[in-house]
Amino acid sequence: MPGVLVRKKLAAVEEIFHEGGPVSSIPLRRAAALAVIHNPFAGAYVQEIAGFMDDLKPLGLEMARSLIAALGGDARIVEGYGKGAVVGSAGELEHGALWHVPGGYAMRELLDGAKAIVASAKKVGGPGTRLDVPITHINASYVRSHFDAMEVGLADAPRSDEILLALVMTTGPRVHARVGGLKASEIKGEDGLR
Amino acid sequence: MNAPTRARVRKIATFLEETNTEMGRPINPPTRRAAAVAVIENPCAGKYVEDLSELMAIGEELGELLTLRAVAALGIPATSVESYGKAAAVGENGELEHAAAILHPKLGAPVRRVLGKGAALIPSSKKRGGLGVALDIPLGHKDAAFVRSHFDGMEVRINDAPRANEIMVAVAVTDSGRPLARVGGLTKDQIKGEDGLR
Numbered sequence: 496m497p498g499v500l501v502r503k504k505l506a507a508v509e510e511i512f513h514e515g516g517p518v519s520s521i522p523l524r525r526a527a528a529l530a531v532i533h534n535p536f537a538g539a540y541v542q543e544i545a546g547f548m549d550d551l552k553p554l555g556l557e558m559a560r561s562l563i564a565a566l567g568g569d570a571r572i573v574e575g576y577g578k579g580a581v582v583g584s585a586g587e588l589e590h591g592a593l594w595h596v597p598g599g600y601a602m603r604e605l606l607d608g609a610k611a612i613v614a615s616a617k618k619v620g621g622p623g624t625r626l627d628v629p630i631t632h633i634n635a636s637y638v639r640s641h642f643d644a645m646e647v648g649l650a651d652a653p654r655s656d657e658i659l660l661a662l663v664m665t666t667g668p669r670v671h672a673r674v675g676g677l678k679a680s681e682i683k684g685e686d687g688l689r
Numbered sequence: 690m691n692a693p694t695r696a697r698v699r700k701i702a703t704f705l706e707e708t709n710t711e712m713g714r715p716i717n718p719p720t721r722r723a724a725a726v727a728v729i730e731n732p733c734a735g736k737y738v739e740d741l742s743e744l745m746a747i748g749e750e751l752g753e754l755l756t757l758r759a760v761a762a763l764g765i766p767a768t769s770v771e772s773y774g775k776a777a778a779v780g781e782n783g784e785l786e787h788a789a790a791i792l793h794p795k796l797g798a799p800v801r802r803v804l805g806k807g808a809a810l811i812p813s814s815k816k817r818g819g820l821g822v823a824l825d826i827p828l829g830h831k832d833a834a835f836v837r838s839h840f841d842g843m844e845v846r847i848n849d850a851p852r853a854n855e856i857m858v859a860v861a862v863t864d865s866g867r868p869l870a871r872v873g874g875l876t877k878d879q880i881k882g883e884d885g886l887r
Contacts, residue, residue: 506705506762509847512698625821625848646848649706650823 499550500533502657505649508565516671524666526565527628527647528558529659537585537656544589548596554660555594555601562664563605574679575641575665576602576609577630580617583653591617594660602633602662609633610687623650628663634684639676640668696747697730699855701754703762704845711868720868724826724845724861725758727751734782734854744790748858751791753799755860760803763864768805770862771877772839775800776814776826777858780851788815791858800860808885809834821848826861832882837874838866 511523532554536544563570578598580591599613614629614636625648632638645663653659668679683689705723708716729751732743760767775796777788792813801807812827812834823846830836843861851857866877881887 500710502708502710504705504707504709507702508762509700509702511700514699646821650844 499554501554502531502533503649503652504531505529506561506565507647509645511670514670519670521667523668523670524566525643525645525663526562527645527661527663528561529647529649529661530554530558531649531652531657531659534583534586534590534656534658536590537583544593547593551593551597552601555597555662556605558660558662559601559605562662566664566666570606572666573606573664574633574667575630575643576606576633577614577628577645577663578602579615579626579628579647579661581624581626581653581659582617582619583655583657584619584621585655586619586658588617588619590658598660598662602664606633610684611636612687620653622652622654624648624653626659626661628661630663630665632679632682634687635677635682636688637677638679638682639674640672640679641665643669695750696727699728699730700847700850701728701758702726702847703758705762706843708868714869716868720863720865721763722828722843722861722863723759723762724843724859725755725762726845726847726857726859727755728847728850728855728857731780731783731787731854731856733787734780741786741790744787745794748791749795749799751858752796752860753803755858756800756803756862759860759862763862765864767803769864770804770831771865772828772830772841772863773800773804773807774812774826774828774843774861775859776824777856778815778822778824778851779817780853780855781817781819782853783817783856785815785817787856791856804831806832808832808882810885818851820850820852821846822851824857824859826859828861828863830877830880832885833875833880833887834885835875835887836866836877836880837872838870838876841867
């Protein structure tokens with residue numbers, strides 16, 4: 496299988512103090528790691544693509560590690576996560592799906608076997624496409640306070656023969672979360688849902 | 690790092706961009722640029738305010754905070770920064786002059802204090818816009834504005850800012866010029882660094 500060629504990377508961190516309400520004593524932080532890679536399948540229909548998932552594993556781990564580092568280096572601070580991909584115009588949506596396993600399991604591995612499925616979004620788009628990466632609690636998908644999203648993108652990516660890959664981690668609930676539902680303190684942590 | 694006290698800060702974002710290849714050519718070491726962006730309440734929104742000194746003071750405070758954050762994102766000694774730039778986007782209830790008050794009178798001095806030098810003018814851009822507006826931060830060499838390899842720009846945006854009564858303020862720093870600079874002009878090894886131009 497072809498190797499992974501990375502053209503550029505972006506690390507973005509948001510620190511949110513308030514959103515019109517009380518200033519949080521511990522600001523919410525969201526971090527995103529983006530990598531723009533060459534799409535080895537661009538320009539033609541290729542039947543066998545699944546092997547590329549293995550090639551992407553080291554990049555997934557590197558990006559997940561960089562997110563934990565960007566949030567201070569202690570994986571225990573991470574409470575939410577998500578992933579996504581934007582495939583350039585000469586590729587197909589299925590190429591973005593190659594990111595589910597290497598992106599998701601890299602984060603779950605580094606977050607002590609996080610139990611919840613990693614929420615995701617993907618699409619085909621041109622340079623400058625913005626992607627709303629969905630975010631949920633790492634151990635229980637139903638935790639309502641942690642439903643969130645982070646918009647990411649790069650002005651010059653993805654080019655037609657590229658894929659933009661994204662991983663996102665957050666340190667807590669929405670800054671003024673108050674719409675009820677399952678609380679993080681009520682997680683059973685058995686099935687990844689509740 | 691805590692939020693500053695003078696400005697009412699809603700959020701701070703940092704962006705670190707690294708280019709590893711361009712047109713199939715490896716960029717080694719990669720070119721890297723970082724920006725720090727604060728979203729603050731605009732104390733002068735919604736009315737004409739003659740005296741903008743409050744915004745000038747906020748600019749001074751943000752000059753230091755954003756430069757420290759951007760340099761930290763870049764992960765190099767502050768004295769190794771090669772180029773810089775600044776920009777602001779004012780929400781719809783503010784005026785362009787509010788961006789000028791933040792950027793021009795007092796923001797530059799703390800930027801230079803953090804970097805140890807900075808003989809050149811800090812290139813800037815400003816605009817008024819709505820949520821998610823793209824801010825193109827111009828970049829130029831910090832000690833000699835004519836260094837052609839370092840003329841550049843960095844686009845940043847935050848999807849939920851600036852709200853109508855907010856201002857987005859950005860400082861960007863780099864460890865390098867463009868990835869494959871080859872259009873001549875003054876090079877960085879020719880810098881005299883006396884007048885800020887050459």
